[in-house]
Amino acid sequence: MSWDRRTAKQQAAAQASALRSQVVHAVGPFSPFWRDRLKALGRTAAQVSTRSALATLPAVGERDVCADGDPSGAAALVLQAGESGWALHAEGPRLRRAMASRVLRPGSYRSVVEADTRPTSYVFAGLGLRWPVASTRSDLDVVARAGARLWQVLGLTRDDVLVSALPLLPTAALQALQLGAMGAGSPAVFPGHTAADVAAVLQLVPATVLVLPAGDAATVLEDLDEAGAALATVRTVLLVGAPSEQERADVADALDRVGVTATVLAVHAPDGHRLLWGECPAGGNGFHTYPDLELVELVDPETGEAAAGPGELVLTQLGLRGSALLRWRTGDVAAAVETTPCPGCGRTVPRVVGVRRGALVPVLALRSGSRGVDLRAVAAALVGRADLTDWRVMVGPSPRDGADEVLLHVTPQDGQDPTDVVVAVARDVRDAAGLLPTQVVVADAGGLPAGPGLSRRLLRR
Numbered sequence: 490m491s492w493d494r495r496t497a498k499q500q501a502a503a504q505a506s507a508l509r510s511q512v513v514h515a516v517g518p519f520s521p522f523w524r525d526r527l528k529a530l531g532r533t534a535a536q537v538s539t540r541s542a543l544a545t546l547p548a549v550g551e552r553d554v555c556a557d558g559d560p561s562g563a564a565a566l567v568l569q570a571g572e573s574g575w576a577l578h579a580e581g582p583r584l585r586r587a588m589a590s591r592v593l594r595p596g597s598y599r600s601v602v603e604a605d606t607r608p609t610s611y612v613f614a615g616l617g618l619r620w621p622v623a624s625t626r627s628d629l630d631v632v633a634r635a636g637a638r639l640w641q642v643l644g645l646t647r648d649d650v651l652v653s654a655l656p657l658l659p660t661a662a663l664q665a666l667q668l669g670a671m672g673a674g675s676p677a678v679f680p681g682h683t684a685a686d687v688a689a690v691l692q693l694v695p696a697t698v699l700v701l702p703a704g705d706a707a708t709v710l711e712d713l714d715e716a717g718a719a720l721a722t723v724r725t726v727l728l729v730g731a732p733s734e735q736e737r738a739d740v741a742d743a744l745d746r747v748g749v750t751a752t753v754l755a756v757h758a759p760d761g762h763r764l765l766w767g768e769c770p771a772g773g774n775g776f777h778t779y780p781d782l783e784l785v786e787l788v789d790p791e792t793g794e795a796a797a798g799p800g801e802l803v804l805t806q807l808g809l810r811g812s813a814l815l816r817w818r819t820g821d822v823a824a825a826v827e828t829t830p831c832p833g834c835g836r837t838v839p840r841v842v843g844v845r846r847g848a849l850v851p852v853l854a855l856r857s858g859s860r861g862v863d864l865r866a867v868a869a870a871l872v873g874r875a876d877l878t879d880w881r882v883m884v885g886p887s888p889r890d891g892a893d894e895v896l897l898h899v900t901p902q903d904g905q906d907p908t909d910v911v912v913a914v915a916r917d918v919r920d921a922a923g924l925l926p927t928q929v930v931v932a933d934a935g936g937l938p939a940g941p942g943l944s945r946r947l948l949r950r
């Protein structure tokens with residue numbers, strides 16, 4: 490049965506076995522971060538190797554791994570297996586193959602072990618900070634194979650020719666597109682993001698797929714048109730990074746203006762992940778995931794507890810070594826994870842709908858400068874406090890001068906001195922999130938702001 494048409498039962502069985510092997514044979518023994526964390530929680534890897542048991546582990550994100558925003562903490566995510574450790578924990582069939590070749594061809598044993606254990610390639614991730622994500626040789630194979638699947642989901646074939654206008658940065662999305670094109674057998678050119686360079690490539694290569702960054706796709710498209718780029722053969726525009734409705738509408742307008750008729754499809758790699766998800770050409774059915782390579786959940790962004798949705802997208806990677814992520818908080822907010830067959834293409838894989846990329850770590854133009862503010866860390870300093878009955882966090886531009894602000898509205902418990910509460914809250918938020926709130930406002934229970942937001946208490950102006 491192909492990867493995308495399995496029944497729920499077949500899918501669950503494949504996922505359960507991949508999860509067990511990832512947790513018991515890879516992450517548990519070889520990830521310094523998870524080894525320490527499991528020990529602190531008093532659990533063994535085997536005890537958390539089923540889906541329901543794994544869900545009892547607290548989800549973690551970049552600030553849990555990189556304390557005080559120090560990116561070197563991310564090294565503790567990288568699996569560290571020597572040859573002897575690998576032989577102790579490798580799965581049976583793989584170990585038997587390697588042991589057989591150890592006798593016959595010693596060099597080949599080493600290469601089997603190293604392909605599985607030695608980080609050889611890095612991309613960078615991070616919302617509030619920038620940290621490296623390591624891949625082994627076998628991880629890159631997984632990324633390439635997932636890329637071949639991505640082509641199927643997007644409705645592309647090896648006859649498609651891809652030209653990218655993405656900046657040449659070491660990101661997971663760029664690496665996944667490069668390896669994916671290779672895995673799918675499509676010609677692909679990545680000349681960088683300078684309009685003249687992309688236009689020059691388009692003169693030489695009749696592209697059927699144009700790759701644009703979701704955030705400023707409309708502008709890039711118009712710059713390309715102005716640079717005289719040959720866009721007439723483009724049939725598909727890929728927007729990288731979970732575009733908002735507004736960004737999609739802007740691209741549709743820009744395509745109209747430059748006179749190109751193309752299907753606009755989104756692809757997205759959540760922060761920390763190495764696989765790109767795509768949507769099928771029917772449109773509107775969300776990102777199609779790879780259930781044998783990842784486990785996708787939603788949690789309440791305020792508390793990290795499991796949530797039906799909307800909630801923060803949390804990922805467990807299966808079959809990826811290098812920097813292996815268990816219950817990783819991506820900072821994306823999603824409306825839901827749908828498990829019914831896709832109404833567009835009939836694939837049975839889980840689909841993530843309504844993704845707002847990096848919504849929980851918005852880049853704010855504060856008066857003190859522009860920076861990513863981790864609202865999960867702000868919430869962590871407020872959840873469950875004995876001195877508050879309730880609170881709200883409001884971020885967004887000030888009506889006075891348009892600069893972004895982080896406002897905390899708090900209702901102190903009866904008998905608490907409001908001034909003491911304001912001081913304590915501001916200090917704890919600074920310690921947890923590395924930033925002082927613009928203002929802490931004391932409000933009655935009925936006077937707390939309401940409105941559209943990322944969760945019940947995290948609001949956007």
Ligand SMILES: [Zn+2]
Binds near residue numbers: 768769831835
């Ligand atoms: Zn579909």
